[in-house]
Amino acid sequence: MFDNLTSRMSRVVKTLRGEARLTEANTQEMLREVRLALLEADVSLPVVREFIGRVKDKALGEDVVGSLTPGQALVGVVSKELTALMGGDLGPSAGELSLAQQPPAVILMAGLQGSGKTTTTGKLARWLAEGGHMQNGRPTGKKKVLVVSADVYRPAAIEQLKTVAGQAGVDFLPSSTDQKPEDIARGALDHARRYHHDVLIVDTAGRLGIDEKLMLEIQALHKILNPIETLFVVDSMLGQDAVNVAKAFNDALPLTGVVLTKLDGDSRGGAALSVRHVTGKPLKFIGVSEKLAGLEPFHPERMAQRVLGMGDILSLVEEAHKAIDINEAQKLAAKLKSGDRFDLNDFQAQLAQMKNLGDMGSILEKLPAQFAQAAGQVDPKKAEGQLRRMEGILNSMTPAERSKPELLKASRKKRIALGSGVPVQEVNRLLAQFDQMQGMMKQMKKGGMAKMMRAMGGMKALKGMKGFPGMK
Known part of the structure; x- marks a missing residue:
């Protein structure tokens, strides 16, 4: 997402090196690059004109102070304006839902067919049920969620929501194509009240x-x-059409927010900049993968940083904190400290933690630009596929084999390969990776991270880790 804009801004910063201040002359080329990047990203022309005008007004004459270069000063101006354009001017609560009312709080999902509305309903229900919602910066706790489909024109839509609800672990109220949407809505509202649901989401x-x-x-x-919330779900791949659709829905309904889907498949991302401008409503969530966990609250300032190649480390840390089991990490640390060795059971647990982090592509997108080259060597799909194969190999071992890897001789390896559906070479590759990690754990036990890095020969050693998931 925003790949072109990010790369163009990087070139602009390099061009402005050595200048003492931002002037009309040295910002002219920059503004041209940003304008072209925004248009290529499918941002609507009125939005581009307004944005460029604001950046120009604030950038001209900007003093370059301290260690800032003109390029860095310019990025600061663009970052502030991008944040405002994407809803930063709406305050820190822009990504929150208004659920502080007498239950059930009703969320109405609106959008065109194919926009990802039903999947987003399931994602949002899961997010609320798992306690993801925040109010004034504080978690509001897990919610009891009911979902219902009022799409009586497509039987598949009702079945799809039933399946998604089951995967999300939330309650589903059956509906049928011979019912009227209005009757479904009344029935769902009554059901949610009688069974004390906190939230009712209507697809x-x-x-x-x-x-x-x-x-x-x-x-x-x-x-x-x-x-209490009427969310407009729009496919970011629509580009310019997304603006027209957003305007039509905004004219017909009192929208409270926008959800942009399929951002993982859109390198341009212009809809994110245009839809908020057209509707005047905050972007509340973004869909970043097909998985049920692939829904993120939208933070304008963090997205602006990602656009400008600064990454989104804060979101990455938050995701890691949610995904990583602290108790398991502490158990492993205590085990190593007591003198017990790192075995394949521990290796399996580490892979599970890694898998919990979610979509690899979404993780890589949040890294700062300076890591882009290293991240570019990782194919997210290959990495996830290799993690699944490694998991299958480990699951095909007996607990005794995982506890004592030295038991794994040729005949056992052949059985494990057959059980996991991979060649014996894959089993050997996993064991080689395990040996490397076991060596790293020994170094950590002996003298901490600094000693381990010296033993690895610094970052150069990473190049020797053949078969690392997703590496080309």
């Missing part, structure tokens, strides 16, 4: 295009449900 019917019937139906549902 509505989509169309392949904007039509009057769709708008009238969703307006009627809105009147019945009186939702």
Whole structure:
């Protein structure tokens, strides 16, 4: 996402090196590059014009102080304006949901067919059920969530939501194509009240295009449900069309926020900059993968940093904190400290922690630009595939074999390879990687991280780790 804009901004910073201050002359080329990058990213022309005008007004005459170069000063101006453009001016609560009301809090999902509305309903339900919601910077706890489909035109949509709800671990209220959407809405509201649900999420019917019937139906549902949140779900791959669709829905409904889906498949990302400008409503969530965990609260300032190649380390740390089991990490540390050796059971646990971090592509996107070259050597799909194969190999071993890897002779390796559906060479590769990690753990036990890095020969040793997941 935003690949072109990020690379162009990097070139701009290099061009401005050596200048004493930002002037009209030396910002002209920069503004041209940013304008082209925004247009290539499918940002609408009115938004581009307004954005460039604001950057120009604030950048001209900007003093370069301290250790800042003109390029760095310029990036600071652009970062502030990008943050404002994506909703930073709406305050720190822009990514939060208004759930502070008498339960059930109703969330109405609106959008075109194919926008990812049903999947997003499941993702949002899971996020709320697992306690992801924050209010004024504080977690509000796990929610009891009910989902229902009011899409009576596509039986597959109802079945899809049922499946997604089961995967998300939330309650699903059955509906059928012979019901009226208004009756489904009333029934769901009554059911949520009687069974004390905190949140009711209603998935509505989509169309392949904007039509009057769709708008009238969703307006009627809105009147019945009186939702605290009306979220517009839009496919970021629509580009310029996303702006037109957003405007139509915003005119028909009192939207409270926008969810941008499929950002992992869009290197341009212009919809993220245009939709908020057109609707005046905050971008609340972004869909970053097809997995149920692939929904992230939208933070304008963090996204602006990612656009400018600064990465989003804060979000990465937050994800790691949620994914990593602290108790397991402490157990491993205590085990090593007591003198017990690192075995394949521990290796298996480390792989599981790594898998919990989620989509590899989403993780790499959050790294700062200076790590882009190293990250570029990793193919996210290959890395995830290799992690699954390694997991299969370890699962094909007996507990005794994982505890005592020295038992793994040729005949056992052949059995394990057969059980996990991989060649024997794959088993040998995993064991070689395990040996490397076991050696690293020994070094950590003897003298800490600094000694381990010296033993590895610094970062050069990483190049010798053949077969590391996803490395070309």
